[in-house]
Amino acid sequence: MVRNQILIIVPHGICGGDVSNHGCDFAALSCAEKLVDVLHEHVKEHIVTIIVPGQSEMRFDCRRGRFRPDGGYEGCDLNRFQSRKGNPLVYRQRIKSFLDMNKDELLVVLDIHSFPEEDLYGVVDGNVAHITLLDDEQHKSSDRGFEIYSRELRDMLVERNIGVNLFQGIKNDIMDECKNDYKLPAILLEFNEMFIISNSRRLNPYWIGLLEVIMITIGDWILRGNIREEGEGNV
Numbered sequence: 001m002v003r004n005q006i007l008i009i010v011p012h013g014i015c016g017g018d019v020s021n022h023g024c025d026f027a028a029l030s031c032a033e034k035l036v037d038v039l040h041e042h043v044k045e046h047i048v049t050i051i052v053p054g055q056s057e058m059r060f061d062c063r064r065g066r067f068r069p070d071g072g073y074e075g076c077d078l079n080r081f082q083s084r085k086g087n088p089l090v091y092r093q094r095i096k097s098f099l100d101m102n103k104d105e106l107l108v109v110l111d112i113h114s115f116p117e118e119d120l121y122g123v124v125d126g127n128v129a130h131i132t133l134l135d136d137e138q139h140k141s142s143d144r145g146f147e148i149y150s151r152e153l154r155d156m157l158v159e160r161n162i163g164v165n166l167f168q169g170i171k172n173d174i175m176d177e178c179k180n181d182y183k184l185p186a187i188l189l190e191f192n193e194m195f196i197i198s199n200s201r202r203l204n205p206y207w208i209g210l211l212e213v214i215m216i217t218i219g220d221w222i223l224r225g226n227i228r229e230e231g232e233g234n235v
Contacts, residue, residue, distance in 0.1 A: 003107040006039060006222065008032050008050040009095060009174065010112045011078035015201075027114035027193040030203050035112065035215050042219035046107070051098060053078060053091040079111070081173045095174070099182050108222060109178050109186035117194045129165040131157065131214055134172060134188035150187055153221045162214055189218070 013029035032050055039048045077083065083092045099106070117128060133150040154164045167190070178186040195211050197204045203211070 003105055004045055005047045005049065005102055005105045006043070006107055007095075007098065007102075007109045008036060008048065008112060009109065010050070010052050011091060011174065012113055014053050025114040026116075026201050027191050027196040028112050030196055030201050031114060031191040031211070032112040034203060034211065035110070035218065038212060038215040039219050039222075042216055043223060046222070047105075049098070051091070051095055079172055079174055081176075084173070084177070092174075096177075099178070099184070103182050103184065106182075106184055109174070109184055110218075111172065111174055111186060111188040113188060113190040114193050114195075115190050117192055128192065128194070129163040130192050130194075130210065131162065132165040132167050132190040132192075134167055134175070134190075152224075153187070153218065156217050156221050157214065160213055160217055162210075162217070 010025075010028050010032045012025040013032060015024035015026070029052060032052075036048050036050050039046065078091045083090065084096075115132060133154055150166060154166055157164045172188055175186040175188060178184040191211075191214075195204055195207050196202060
């Protein structure tokens with residue numbers, strides 16, 4: 001069976017009413033939606049699905065098992081283990097249902113985030129990076145015949161003059177779930193919020209060309225993976 005599906009998730013892409021404390025990833029949703037468009041054009045033989053949390057899912061408090069009336073990102077980090085539990089309509093349950101139904105066709109899961117331009121999290125060699133990748137080689141899935149590493153994507157981006165930072169040490173439960181429960185490769189991508197206009201979460205036309213280069217490179221990186229049919233060797 002050919003694995004031709006790509007899942008894009010945006011767990012921190014929806015903001016509550018108060019964004020003064022940067023309680024969401026301002027550029028994540030805009031970048032994820034743009035990535036969907038680019039991949040539809042660039043990897044035409046693949047099916048791209050995006051799953052975005054709703055406002056009610058952002059209000060669910062994992063620790064208390066109920067919805068917070070005031071909303072807010074603080075109620076539940078949808079990238080942590082606690083968010084697997086609780087109301088069956090919450091975001092992680094929707095992701096799990098999709099994985100259950102499509103695990104045999106899924107090729108890779110892309111977990112999209114963003115970081116403030118001035119955040120040192122995105123600094124590489126003294127310069128602010130355009131994109132940061134979660135560097136965790138334990139998430140390779142060689143048993144599925146498709147080995148992808150953040151370092152491979154980093155090298156491809158650097159070849160195209162993109163500033164890239166590899167960030168180590170974050171515990172990402174969605175990636176863990178994909179790897180451990182479904183044997184699926186997953187990678188976390190953090191886009192610099194320079195790509196949006198202030199906090200409007202609209203893409204900045206000035207940087208759109210550079211952003212498209214990054215996203216086309218992600219498509220090329222996916223196409224370089226060892227996609228195989230069940231029972232066949234790598235091609």
